[in-house]
Amino acid sequence: MKYNFKKIETKWQEIWKKKKIYLTKNILDKKKFYVLDMFPYPSGYGLHVGHILGYTASDVFSRFKKSLGYNVLHPIGFDSFGLPTEQFAIKTGQSPKQITKLNIKTYSKQLLKLGLSYDWNRTISTHKKEYFKWTQWIFLKLFNSWYDKKKEKAKDIKKLIKIFNKNGNLNVLAYSRFSKKFNSFQWKKLNCSDQERILQNYRLAFISKSSVNWCPKLGSVLANEEIENKLSKIGCYPVCKKKMFQWSLRIKAYLVRLLKDLKLIKGTKKLKSIQKNWICETKGINIVFFLYKENNIINKRAKFEIFTTKPYLLFGISFFCFPFGSSLIKKYTQFGRNYKKRIFKNRIVIFSGLYAVNNLNTNKIPIFISNFVKDKFNKQIIHCIPYVNFESYFLAKKINLNITRIINKNKFHKICINSKFLTGLDIKIANLLIIKFLITKKIGFLCRKYKINNAIFSRQRSWGEPIPIYFKNKIPIPIYEKYLPLSLPNVKNKRKDFAFAWNKKKKQIVYTSLIDDKNIFKLEICTMPSWAASNFYFLRYMDPNNFEFLVDKKIENYWRNVDLYIGGIEHATGHLIYSRFIYKFLYDRGFVSSKEPFRKILNQGMILAKSAIIFKKKNKLFSYFLVKDNIKKFQKIYIDVNLLKNKNEVNIKKLRNWIPEFRTAKFISENNKFFCYRLVEKMSKSKFNVINPDYICKEYGADTLRLYEMFLGPLDKAKIWNLISIKGVHMFLKNFWNLFHYKNKFRIDESKSSYKEKSLLNVSITKIKKSLESHHFNIPISEFMILLNKLKEMKCNKRDILEPFTILISFYAPHISEEIWEKLGNNKSIFFATFPKMNENLLLKKYLLYPITLNGKFKFKIKTDISVNTSKLITRIFHSLLMAQPIKKLFIVQNKILNFVTK
Numbered sequence: 058m059k060y061n062f063k064k065i066e067t068k069w070q071e072i073w074k075k076k077k078i079y080l081t082k083n084i085l086d087k088k089k090f091y092v093l094d095m096f097p098y099p100s101g102y103g104l105h106v107g108h109i110l111g112y113t114a115s116d117v118f119s120r121f122k123k124s125l126g127y128n129v130l131h132p133i134g135f136d137s138f139g140l141p142t143e144q145f146a147i148k149t150g151q152s153p154k155q156i157t158k159l160n161i162k163t164y165s166k167q168l169l170k171l172g173l174s175y176d177w178n179r180t181i182s183t184h185k186k187e188y189f190k191w192t193q194w195i196f197l198k199l200f201n202s203w204y205d206k207k208k209e210k211a212k213d214i215k216k217l218i219k220i221f222n223k224n225g226n227l228n229v230l231a232y233s234r235f236s237k238k239f240n241s242f243q244w245k246k247l248n249c250s251d252q253e254r255i256l257q258n259y260r261l262a263f264i265s266k267s268s269v270n271w272c273p274k275l276g277s278v279l280a281n282e283e284i285e286n287k288l289s290k291i292g293c294y295p296v297c298k299k300k301m302f303q304w305s306l307r308i309k310a311y312l313v314r315l316l317k318d319l320k321l322i323k324g325t326k327k328l329k330s331i332q333k334n335w336i337c338e339t340k341g342i343n344i345v346f347f348l349y350k351e352n353n354i355i356n357k358r359a360k361f362e363i364f365t366t367k368p369y370l371l372f373g374i375s376f377f378c379f380p381f382g383s384s385l386i387k388k389y390t391q392f393g394r395n396y397k398k399r400i401f402k403n404r405i406v407i408f409s410g411l412y413a414v415n416n417l418n419t420n421k422i423p424i425f426i427s428n429f430v431k432d433k434f435n436k437q438i439i440h441c442i443p444y445v446n447f448e449s450y451f452l453a454k455k456i457n458l459n460i461t462r463i464i465n466k467n468k469f470h471k472i473c474i475n476s477k478f479l480t481g482l483d484i485k486i487a488n489l490l491i492i493k494f495l496i497t498k499k500i501g502f503l504c505r506k507y508k509i510n511n512a513i514f515s516r517q518r519s520w521g522e523p524i525p526i527y528f529k530n531k532i533p534i535p536i537y538e539k540y541l542p543l544s545l546p547n548v549k550n551k552r553k554d555f556a557f558a559w560n561k562k563k564k565q566i567v568y569t570s571l572i573d574d575k576n577i578f579k580l581e582i583c584t585m586p587s588w589a590a591s592n593f594y595f596l597r598y599m600d601p602n603n604f605e606f607l608v609d610k611k612i613e614n615y616w617r618n619v620d621l622y623i624g625g626i627e628h629a630t631g632h633l634i635y636s637r638f639i640y641k642f643l644y645d646r647g648f649v650s651s652k653e654p655f656r657k658i659l660n661q662g663m664i665l666a667k668s669a670i671i672f673k674k675k676n677k678l679f680s681y682f683l684v685k686d687n688i689k690k691f692q693k694i695y696i697d698v699n700l701l702k703n704k705n706e707v708n709i710k711k712l713r714n715w716i717p718e719f720r721t722a723k724f725i726s727e728n729n730k731f732f733c734y735r736l737v738e739k740m741s742k743s744k745f746n747v748i749n750p751d752y753i754c755k756e757y758g759a760d761t762l763r764l765y766e767m768f769l770g771p772l773d774k775a776k777i778w779n780l781i782s783i784k785g786v787h788m789f790l791k792n793f794w795n796l797f798h799y800k801n802k803f804r805i806d807e808s809k810s811s812y813k814e815k816s817l818l819n820v821s822i823t824k825i826k827k828s829l830e831s832h833h834f835n836i837p838i839s840e841f842m843i844l845l846n847k848l849k850e851m852k853c854n855k856r857d858i859l860e861p862f863t864i865l866i867s868f869y870a871p872h873i874s875e876e877i878w879e880k881l882g883n884n885k886s887i888f889f890a891t892f893p894k895m896n897e898n899l900l901l902k903k904y905l906l907y908p909i910t911l912n913g914k915f916k917f918k919i920k921t922d923i924s925v926n927t928s929k930l931i932t933r934i935f936h937s938l939l940m941a942q943p944i945k946k947l948f949i950v951q952n953k954i955l956n957f958v959t960k
Contacts, residue, residue: 060794062758066872090127095624096136099160105747107664107740120868124892132598134181143520153520183590190542199262204232204310211645232310271299282631304514323657331629337508341366346413368491373442521584527559592639626660662774668746697745760870806855861893910956
């Protein structure tokens with residue numbers, strides 16, 4: 058009987074689906090294990106083989122843990138809101154909801170074909186009301202919370218209002234940039250609108266004017282991780298900075314905890330260093346400078362602060378540089394906002410007429426204004442040290458300051474240290490003395506700065522979660538939780554009037570034309586960012602059909618954390634930080650029972666493939682070999698690898714049909730051939746170099762693909778996709794099938810196996826278990842192949858050997874294993890089979906082969922029982938084989954080698 062993988066895989070996929078084999082129950086008294094794949098986004102391209110690497114690894118480990126007796130939760134869902142779908146809908150005139158539905162159907166079909174052990178009854182999609190109700194619920198909880206720095210936790214905003222009513226903010230230690238102090242009498246005198254304006258400075262979700270990454274072509278704000286080289290990753294459109302009223306989350310309140318609790322997560326050093334570098338904690342000192350006009354101080358309120366990690370460098374400050382938008386510049390000079398607009402196109406530096414005094418040496422420092430101020434920490438002000446800093450030196454040249462740049466920093470350090478203040482002191486001691494001086498004079502205070510900013514939470518999109526806020530007198534008012542979810546506006550036939558206003562009386566959405574600012578109010582039209590839903594999806598998997606609570610407390614306390622989280626390391630900066638932040642917030646408010654959501658994170662390496670790149674200049678496209686010496690002068694364009702013929706040659710006819718703009722382009726070829734440049738890089742849809750798994754499943758089967766993905770190498774290493782060796786993996790499965798079949802008939806030997814056969818199996822079981830526990834998914838496959846070859850040599854097809862062997866292979870190749878398992882007479886699915894037992898006695902060696910060397914030269918090997926004493930063995934060899942030659946030295950490596958020296 059031939060191995061008909063198509064028939065076998067189709068059969069078992071239907072049975073598993075019909076019988077709901079992978080259904081997971083909340084058995085609260087059974088030991089649990091939660092395995093999770095990072096939330097997939099269902100794009101129109103479907104899955105590629107790079108995605109399947111992580112999904113297969115998680116599935117292998119889930120099946121392994123299931124065989125060890127764990128109640129395993131292994132769910133799947135779809136992060137289905139997003140900008141790519143919205144842009145595709147705009148271009149094609151389709152509904153994003155319909156596009157998403159089709160994409161999810163494609164993804165689900167592909168995942169089912171792979172035989173992954175997902176509990177499909179727990180599947181969630183973020184665009185569905187049942188899910189985004191909870192995204193909105195979490196936003197409202199953030200809106201109605203503040204951060205108590207003393208207790209280091211988030212609290213209900215009602216508690217803060219009570220404190221304000223009793224004592225004002227005089228004794229409040231909260232995370233806030235609000236510096237004004239008020240007592241209870243002053244607070245109570247304020248009207249509701251003014252009180253809310255103050256509360257906006259304390260809420261964890263707040264609205265303010267922020268500098269954001271604005272992409273005019275996409276018509277939306279973008280996060281830093283959505284931009285590369287000042288271009289949007291989607292569409293490669295220009296991105297600029299713009300000030301807009303935006304919703305933000307005070308993630309900065311949690312940065313200390315996010316850094317401290319990294320120790321609670323098992324992950325690679327690389328992963329943790331990425332998190333640390335993204336947050337980027339820097340310890341330093343804030344120094345206060347007062348503003349002067351000529352020789353007179355303006356007033357004690359006219360001051361500014363700068364942050365530095367090297368206070369001794371203050372001796373080198375030549376001038377300060379402020380942006381035109383600075384409140385101090387607008388207040389104390391004639392340079393206002395309109396002036397900035399007039400000169401924005403040119404890079405200029407103008408003297409403001411203001412000075413600051415260096416408190417260390419009483420030098421007067423001039424203050425200039427510029428329209429290209431950039432600074433890592435101070436953001437609004439640069440303290441310019443042109444001796445060592447190139448940007449400061451460039452600014453100094455613009456204002457004609459006669460300053461010589463000192464390239465050698467050590468030389469500059471000596472100039473600073475040899476000042477009157479710190480003659481001849483070591484730099485470290487100098488820094489400490491300066492800090493002490495500044496703190497004593499109350500013009501400096503120690504602090505920490507972070508690179509990461511509060512998370513911008515608004516997106517100017519239509520395909521995303523609506524923010525459940527309406528505006529009354531420009532003040533944001535939350536919609537009560539019981540009226541959630543707030544649905545997306547229903548826009549049809551490009552009508553300007555659509556249903557997206559809030560009727561406060563009727564508690565429902567009405568048409569925008571009815572807004573009267575009395576009973577019907579404007580709703581927030583911005584939506585949430587794409588990462589809003591992926592912050593907590595692992596919690597909804599625990600209890601997906603609960604419509605009363607985010608997750609039932611007993612169920613959450615059972616599943617508790619994700620025990621193993623598998624995904625790409627590229628998510629370490631965005632998703633991982635935000636999800637940890639939201640989880641900590643939920644922990645503070647008592648909705649979850651632990652500090653961290655993930656116990657162990659495993660990052661899969663990238664699958665690499667050859668991309669195809671062509672080169673463009675104006676409306677002309679050039680063959681690679683014509684431009685290879687001047688590539689930088691040309692625009693790089695990625696094209697689909699399926700448009701190639703003969704490896705590197707482009708099929709121009711197909712290319713013209715692929716993108717409309719190429720139909721009229723002129724192709725400059727060589728000898729009537731047009732070549733592209735091939736580059737090995739990450740397999741990515743944006744680079745059009747992906748391999749569709751459907752083709753491989755059709756040619757070789759899902760089991761072969763799964764085995765091959767794991768066989769490529771260690772999970773965490775990058776791997777080049779190459780189909781040459783897939784035939785070898787497929788042949789292995791054929792040979793495994795043939796162990797059970799002879800002359801087209803299934804056969805199995807029911808007699809007991811020999812000691813050698815049992816010992817061989819036990820060695821394999823031990824190695825495979827150890828490898829799986831340490832997540833070395835490629836090693837068991839080599840062990841399978843070794844075991845198979847040895848069993849073939851021994852002509853062994855005994856049940857007590859092949860049945861455990863089948864269980865081991867089922868983690869990787871479930872379809873073929875399930876078919877054989879059934880033929881072996883088992884009524885229950887192999888998915889429920891117990892991991893094969895190991896007999897430790899069979900792992901012990903009974904005999905040893907001792908290599909014997911004489912004067913360093915190998916002579917022979919001697920077989921001896923393991924229980925034989927070494928001294929007896931030496932005596933035996935000495936008398937019988939060395940003919941009583943005098944031994945000068947004897948080197949013994951116990952149980953390994955004996956070396957006699959007679960010379």
